Amino acid sequence: MNDFAEQCRREWRRLGVPDELADEMAQDLASDLEEAAAEGLTLEQYLGTGASDARSFAASWAAERGVGTAQQAPGVAARRPRFLLPFTVFMLVVLVVTALLLATGQPKLSLIRSRTTSTGITSSQVLHATSAAAPVEWILLVVALAALAFATWTWLSWRRARATALA
Structure with a gap:
């Protein structure tokens, strides 16, 4: 289950979530997943459909927190397609x-x-x-x-x- 939290952490960094916030969110997720495992729940039972795709789970969580919604790093303008x-x-x-x-x-x-x-x-x-x-x-x-x-x-x-x- 910690692998899932690490995948989410990488996605948050890719989305431009500040490191300290990404670390906090990853720690919260890891502790929640450890508690679920201690109660005998699998990742799928605890997260539902979000367990199948760590990237979209992380993106939706970041969007709910109002961070990392742009697909590029903050302050970088979107590039116009060359064609x-x-x-x-x-x-x-x-x-x-x-x-x-x-x-x-x-x-x-x-x-x-x-x-x-x-x-x-x-x-x-x-x-x-x-x-x-x-x-x-x-x-x-x-x-x-x-x-x-x-x-x-x-x-x-x-x-x-x-x-x-x-x-």
Whole structure:
């Protein structure tokens, strides 16, 4: 059971819980676990489902005490994912280009009927003209909008994590 308390102590340190508080919490846990063992209880009987995962048990205990809730050390700002800026710029370019292509209707596809008369003159008649890439452009537009929604959500999550880390 002391191994469980030691795993919790390591997790508290990883979460940025001050050493003296982590030591106090680990001592309290170790003494509670020793008392439970003296009464004949197993770790699972005493802690319930928390006994299967020391890291999440330690994180929830630290959160209840109001310490160590950030995933990085105190005072360290959350880092923006490296892919976020290039991904956002690329999706904005895709969105603008796709919108322009849809607005201009390029490239065009035409169904033409040609006739050659007995005198050798060829006449052409356009039966139907449409944008050849419209279905692909609409799909690209929807994908770009969805990707930009994801990028916006990621930017906002990063800003919230950064604000929490700096607080």
